[in-house]
Amino acid sequence: MLPIDQRPTVLRMSNVNKTFNGNVVALNGMSMTVGQGDFISLLGPSGCGKSTALRLISDLMVPTSGKIDWEGGHEVGDLGVVFQEPTLMPWATVAQNVWLPYRLRGKSYASVKDEVLEALKLVGLEKFQNSYPRELSGGMKMRVSIARAMVTRPRLILMDEPFAALDEITRFKLNNDLLELKAKINCTVIFVTHSVFESVFLSDRIIVMAARPGRVIQELHVDEGYPRSEEFRTSAEYAAYCRQATDALHLAMGEAA
Amino acid sequence: MSIAENTPVVDSHEVRRQRAKRMEKLGRWSLPVVVMLATLLLWDRIVVWNEIPHYILPGPGRVWDSLVNDWGILWEAGLLTGKITLMALALAIVGGAGLAILFNQSRMVEMSFYPYAVILQVTPVVSIAPLIFIYVDSKTAGMLLCAWIVAFFPVLSSTTLGLNSVDHNLRDLYRIYGASRWQKLWMLQLPSALPYFLGGLKIAGGLSLIGAVVAELVAGTGGVGAGLAARIQEAGYRLNIARMFAALTLVAAMGVFIFAALSLLSHLLLRKWHESALSRET
Numbered sequence: 001m002l003p004i005d006q007r008p009t010v011l012r013m014s015n016v017n018k019t020f021n022g023n024v025v026a027l028n029g030m031s032m033t034v035g036q037g038d039f040i041s042l043l044g045p046s047g048c049g050k051s052t053a054l055r056l057i058s059d060l061m062v063p064t065s066g067k068i069d070w071e072g073g074h075e076v077g078d079l080g081v082v083f084q085e086p087t088l089m090p091w092a093t094v095a096q097n098v099w100l101p102y103r104l105r106g107k108s109y110a111s112v113k114d115e116v117l118e119a120l121k122l123v124g125l126e127k128f129q130n131s132y133p134r135e136l137s138g139g140m141k142m143r144v145s146i147a148r149a150m151v152t153r154p155r156l157i158l159m160d161e162p163f164a165a166l167d168e169i170t171r172f173k174l175n176n177d178l179l180e181l182k183a184k185i186n187c188t189v190i191f192v193t194h195s196v197f198e199s200v201f202l203s204d205r206i207i208v209m210a211a212r213p214g215r216v217i218q219e220l221h222v223d224e225g226y227p228r229s230e231e232f233r234t235s236a237e238y239a240a241y242c243r244q245a246t247d248a249l250h251l252a253m254g255e256a257a
Numbered sequence: 258m259s260i261a262e263n264t265p266v267v268d269s270h271e272v273r274r275q276r277a278k279r280m281e282k283l284g285r286w287s288l289p290v291v292v293m294l295a296t297l298l299l300w301d302r303i304v305v306w307n308e309i310p311h312y313i314l315p316g317p318g319r320v321w322d323s324l325v326n327d328w329g330i331l332w333e334a335g336l337l338t339g340k341i342t343l344m345a346l347a348l349a350i351v352g353g354a355g356l357a358i359l360f361n362q363s364r365m366v367e368m369s370f371y372p373y374a375v376i377l378q379v380t381p382v383v384s385i386a387p388l389i390f391i392y393v394d395s396k397t398a399g400m401l402l403c404a405w406i407v408a409f410f411p412v413l414s415s416t417t418l419g420l421n422s423v424d425h426n427l428r429d430l431y432r433i434y435g436a437s438r439w440q441k442l443w444m445l446q447l448p449s450a451l452p453y454f455l456g457g458l459k460i461a462g463g464l465s466l467i468g469a470v471v472a473e474l475v476a477g478t479g480g481v482g483a484g485l486a487a488r489i490q491e492a493g494y495r496l497n498i499a500r501m502f503a504a505l506t507l508v509a510a511m512g513v514f515i516f517a518a519l520s521l522l523s524h525l526l527l528r529k530w531h532e533s534a535l536s537r538e539t
Contacts, residue, residue: 077435089448
């Protein structure tokens with residue numbers, strides 16, 4: 001994998017501001033370049049604009065000022081998203097849920113069946129393709145959601161605190177699985193979290209943000225290649241990175257207070 | 258020796274719970290039947306002991322005889338009432354769900370017409386019906402219109418609620434994936450609205466029967482032949498109280514049948530995924 005500063009650019013945010021109701025500044029002058037293969041964590045307290053940043057990137061909002069540019073333009077299907085909730089359609093089977101991004105582009109199930117099953121296999125759920133979401137556990141539902149986000153192999157996957165509602169054990173397991181997935185398909189991810197440990201374990205770039213107004217405070221790099229294993233979680237390097245990130249977060253919190 | 262060997266597999270609480278479950282299962286069917294039999298018996302005894310003449314209150318035996326002897330007339334009347342009810346229900350589905358979709362697609366149309374849908378609903382149909390029969394020549398059309406006015410609103414309001422109850426994350430997801438308005442409607446909003454629609458439908462089923470009966474009472478007999486309500490009225494004029502009860506029984510049976518059929522439909526459509534159709538163990 002290329003070093004962080006040599007990766008081809010996927011998306012560039014330049015001096016992006018977002019203001020609500022004319023006076024609430026949700027995001028203040030955010031600039032960020034996303035390179036291909038980056039695993040970026042947006043880390044910060046609530047109200048720091050990390051979710052706003054995701055909504056801006058996914059075109060659900062427009063910036064008040066500043067620009068968000070995709071390298072070479074972009075089309076529907078360049079983006080995959082995972083929300084905090086699994087956000088599955090309860091009336092559709094697992095396979096039909098994963099088919100959705102293709103279906104909305106007018107592709108029949110038969111024509112993309114291989115891709116759908118491949119995505120389910122990557123998250124270890126190929127046996128559950130005909131199950132309904134209610135038959136799955138919380139962790140399995142989240143896996144389906146991840147499979148749906150990556151089935152089209154998008155240029156960028158946005159994850160908005162996807163594991164925040166899961167229990168610690170499931171969360172650790174899904175962290176490992178996500179890293180495995182990252183190693184397999186080298187996806188580019190922006191991952192919103194408020195967990196220092198999660199951000200260090202998963203990402204190679206951590207962007208620490210502060211609240212009121214939401215802004216970027218600092219960027220940290222985690223120089224640990226993929227695949228990462230469970231050993232990394234207990235290593236001295238991991239602890240050192242966590243301390244760095246915690247210090248940065250304290251700085252962010254201190255400034256906000 | 259482990260603890261498991263000493264502990265009985267089924268504890269006292271568990272025994273109680275199982276017994277309660279069996280009682281529940283048995284009671285659900287048997288208790289209403291017992292109540293019905295007791296009521297019929299009491300009714301019969303009251304009539305016999307007080308020597309009430311049958312043109313004031315016939316006993317259940319006489320009602321049964323009327324049901325058997327007048328079956329030809331009653332069945333024909335039932336068919337007519339049933340036909341009007343089902344047609345009105347069909348129109349209520351088309352009209353109610355159609356309007357809900359229209360309102361959902363255009364906020365302007367919704368703002369313009371929704372208040373009038375409410376007004377139509379809150380005005381008692383008994384008071385509108387006589388007017389309808391002045392202007393509508395066809396008796397069938399008039400009766401349909403009456404029944405429709407009562408029945409369409411629950412379908413409209415519950416479907417509207419359903420169409421607006423889409424999970425907001427799913428809505429965002431569809432937007433991000435570039436879904437067209439029709440894809441959103443067809444693949445997201447309509448399935449989301451289905452449980453709400455079916456809830457409205459169950460209410461509309463009963464209401465369309467009420468509407469049909471009211472319409473018949475206002476329209477009177479003649480023309481298209483007499484439905485059950487008209488038969489009740491007619492039997493009342495002749496002091497044939499037993500036939501009134503027999504016809505009433507058929508109306509009630511029809512209502513129960515419609516409700517059961519719609520409940521079954523709802524169960525079949527939702528059983529795989531919706532919370533309301535899932536049976537919970539323990």
